[in-house]
Amino acid sequence: MSGAIIFIQEDLKITEVQEEVLVGILSIISLLGSLAGGRTSDVIGRKWTMAFAAIVFQIGAAIMTLASSFEVLMIGRVLAGVGIGFGVMIAPVYIAEISPTVDRGSLTSFPEIFINLGILLGYVSNYAFSGLSVHINWRVMLAVGILPSVFIGFALFIIPESPRWLVMQNRVEEARSVLLKTNENDKEVEERLSEIVAAAGISNGEKNEEKAVWRELLSPSPSLRRMLITGFGIQCFQQITGIDATVYYSPEIFHDAGIVNKSKLLAATVAVGVTKTAFILIATFLVDRVGRKPLLYVSTIGMTVCLFTLSISLAILGKGQLGVAMALLCVCGNVAFFSVGMGPVCWILTSEIFPLRLRAQASALGAVGNRVCSGFVAMSFLSLARTITVGGTFFLFSLFSALSVAFVYKLVPETKGKSLEQIELLFQNHNEWDGSEMELGDAQHLVHKA
Numbered sequence: 001m002s003g004a005i006i007f008i009q010e011d012l013k014i015t016e017v018q019e020e021v022l023v024g025i026l027s028i029i030s031l032l033g034s035l036a037g038g039r040t041s042d043v044i045g046r047k048w049t050m051a052f053a054a055i056v057f058q059i060g061a062a063i064m065t066l067a068s069s070f071e072v073l074m075i076g077r078v079l080a081g082v083g084i085g086f087g088v089m090i091a092p093v094y095i096a097e098i099s100p101t102v103d104r105g106s107l108t109s110f111p112e113i114f115i116n117l118g119i120l121l122g123y124v125s126n127y128a129f130s131g132l133s134v135h136i137n138w139r140v141m142l143a144v145g146i147l148p149s150v151f152i153g154f155a156l157f158i159i160p161e162s163p164r165w166l167v168m169q170n171r172v173e174e175a176r177s178v179l180l181k182t183n184e185n186d187k188e189v190e191e192r193l194s195e196i197v198a199a200a201g202i203s204n205g206e207k208n209e210e211k212a213v214w215r216e217l218l219s220p221s222p223s224l225r226r227m228l229i230t231g232f233g234i235q236c237f238q239q240i241t242g243i244d245a246t247v248y249y250s251p252e253i254f255h256d257a258g259i260v261n262k263s264k265l266l267a268a269t270v271a272v273g274v275t276k277t278a279f280i281l282i283a284t285f286l287v288d289r290v291g292r293k294p295l296l297y298v299s300t301i302g303m304t305v306c307l308f309t310l311s312i313s314l315a316i317l318g319k320g321q322l323g324v325a326m327a328l329l330c331v332c333g334n335v336a337f338f339s340v341g342m343g344p345v346c347w348i349l350t351s352e353i354f355p356l357r358l359r360a361q362a363s364a365l366g367a368v369g370n371r372v373c374s375g376f377v378a379m380s381f382l383s384l385a386r387t388i389t390v391g392g393t394f395f396l397f398s399l400f401s402a403l404s405v406a407f408v409y410k411l412v413p414e415t416k417g418k419s420l421e422q423i424e425l426l427f428q429n430h431n432e433w434d435g436s437e438m439e440l441g442d443a444q445h446l447v448h449k450a
Contacts, residue, residue, distance in 0.1 A: 001026075002248050003126025003266050004138040011134045014070050016382055022073065023248050024379030026081040031371035033085020038364030040086070042213075046094040046162040046360075049086060054149040057083025065143040083149075089367040093360055096351035097162040100183055106284045108351055109344035116280045116339060118148065119247060120273030127266040164356055167196045195419060196356070213361050223428040224355075228362065230411050231350045235366040237404040238346045239373035241303055242397030243338050245381040246272070246331060252382070256390045257327035258319030268328060275332040279339035291416035292345045293408065299341020300405040306334040307398035314391035342404070346370075352415050355424050 005019055014022070033053070041049040060079030067073035091111040099107040122145070129140045163175035175196065179189045220228060246253070250272050251265040259265050287295060310330035317323035354362040384393050415423050 001122075001142075002250060002269060003123065003130065004141040006251060006262060006265075007130075007134050007138040007141075008073070011138065012070055012073070018070055020379045020382050022070070022077060024375045024377075025074065025077055026084065027244065027371045027375030027378055029078050029081030030085030030088065031368040031375075033082040033087075034089040034364050034367035034371055035085075036364075037086040037089040037367075038361030041090050041093070041165070041360045042168070045165050046090055046097065047156060047159060049090045050094065050152060051156050053083045053086035053090065054152040055083075056080075056086065058146050058149050059083075061142060061146045061149075065139050065146075080145075085367070085371060088371075089364045090360075092347040092351040093363050094162055096348075097164040097359075098160070098178070098182060103288060106288050108348040109280070109284045109287055112339075112344035112347060113277075113280050113284060114148075116273075116277040116343070118145075120270070120277045123266070123269045123273035127263070127270055130263060130266055163193075164196050164359075167193075168356070172197065192419075213358055216358065217362060217365065223424075224358070226411075227353045227427050228365070230413070231353055231362065231366040232369045233407055233411060234346050234349055235370040236373045237300075237400070237407055238342050239370055239377060240397075241300075241338075241342070241401040241404060242307065242377060242394065243335070243343070244374045245377050245393070245397070246334060247276075248378055249381055250331060252385070253314075253331060253390060254324070254327060256314060256319075256385075258321075258324045271328065272331055272335055276335040276339050279336040280344060283340045283344045286340075287345065287348065288416060291414050292349060293412060293414045295341035296345055296408045296412060297341075297405070299337050299343075299345070300401060300408055302337030302340075303334055303342065304398055304401040304405065306330045306337060307394050307401055310334065311391045311393075311395035311398060314394065315389065349412065349415065352423050353427065 001023055005023060008014060008022070009019060033056075037049060037053075040052070044052075057080050060076045060081070060083060063076030063079065064073055065076075067076055088111070092108050095108045095110060122141070125144050126141050129137045131137070132140065160178045160181060161174070163178040166172070166175035166178065172193070176189065176193055179192055180186070183189050183192070216224070217228070250269045254265055254268045259268060283295060307330075310327060313323060313326040313330060317326060350363050350366045351359070381393065384396075388396075413426055415426070418426065
């Protein structure tokens with residue numbers, strides 16, 4: 001959308017407010033999908049919730065491609081947002097539930113990898129199709145988004161259902177069969193299955209007599225409250241540090257720095273996409289080796305520095321060559337630090353920390369916080385930039401980023417190498433955090449090694 005919006009403005013003659021609404025509505029509406037996704041995945045399963053997400057998104061993308069007015073474009077954008085809401089909530093939950101403990105962190109970061117790959121391909125397609133006529137180019141840019149969701153349709157014939165969801169449905173033998181596909185050690189499979197059965201509350205034929213899920217979430221125990229603060233907080237911080245403003249409005253940022261030509265603007269965004277994708281691969285390699293928390297430290301501190309430097313650069317250097325170079329360096333630096341920690345680790349943590357019986361709907365609640373903050377940032381960025389300048393806006397983001405460092409230090413435990421059931425116990429025994437997690441010194445050691 002970041003490239004398409006330039007030509008949509010020209011073709012459909014939309015206002016700046018309509019531009020903000022069109023860009024930001026995706027995140028706001030996706031929260032409806034995320035809210036519904038938790039309950040839906042508990043009823044029909046994780047696998048078929050992904051199928052539903054893909055179908056809704058395809059319909060939305062097709063409507064946007066054929067839109068002849070702002071109103072029709074909005075209908076397609078709303079449907080795409082619902083599909084994205086389902087997908088962004090269920091993908092990390094599914095992967096966390098199906099992955100072996102030792103590889104769970106790197107595998108759960110896969111959604112973030114492919115989000116970044118999609119952003120990069122979006123930037124590349126924007127640049128590639130920008131030479132077409134104004135009436136056609138933005139439609140092609142939006143239409144290519146249909147292709148990945150078609151692939152998901154074919155993948156559903158191969159991938160299994162989540163073993164933890166199967167246990168919740170009392171389909172224990174099917175769950176054992178799925179676990180055997182991801183672990184060749186029969187003894188480990190039986191141990192893992194026993195843990196899952198116990199966590200689901202159905203061992204020895206006992207029925208789960210816990211409070212209704214939403215009632216438990218709204219009136220949480222002390223350990224669940226800690227989980228909710230950690231999960232919801234990290235999701236909100238991921239967005240209020242302005243990453244979606246950087247991704248959606250990078251052409252406007254570079255234009256403010258001094259790049260005027262549309263093709264050069266889109267070429268600069270490709271550099272951002274390449275950087276974002278490259279560093280998410282680094283995070284995937286490191287997350288199960290050095291842990292979640294050191295990566296979060298490196299990420300949040302690095303983002304704070306880049307955002308602050310970008311704000312100073314835009315305010316002082318003006319529209320010269322040096323200003324353009326600094327803007328490009330700071331934007332690429334910001335997305336690099338985001339991708340190495342805050343981007344993937346946020347979703348990994350949210351999919352790990354909640355008890356099995358609450359995981360889908362608690363993760364949905366975290367995703368809602370993420371989408372609300374994303375939508376607020378996307379729908380207010382242009383207006384805020386007109387009021388306090390683009391530089392002033394990024395200074396505000398740098399303050400939020402600095403707060404996120406303190407949040408990680410105080411409220412995020414290390415979950416590397418622990419089973420999902422052990423992580424649940426970790427929150428119940430809050431005093432054990434100090435002896436069981438990596439601290440700021442590990443992040444400094446990680447920077448040293450790099």
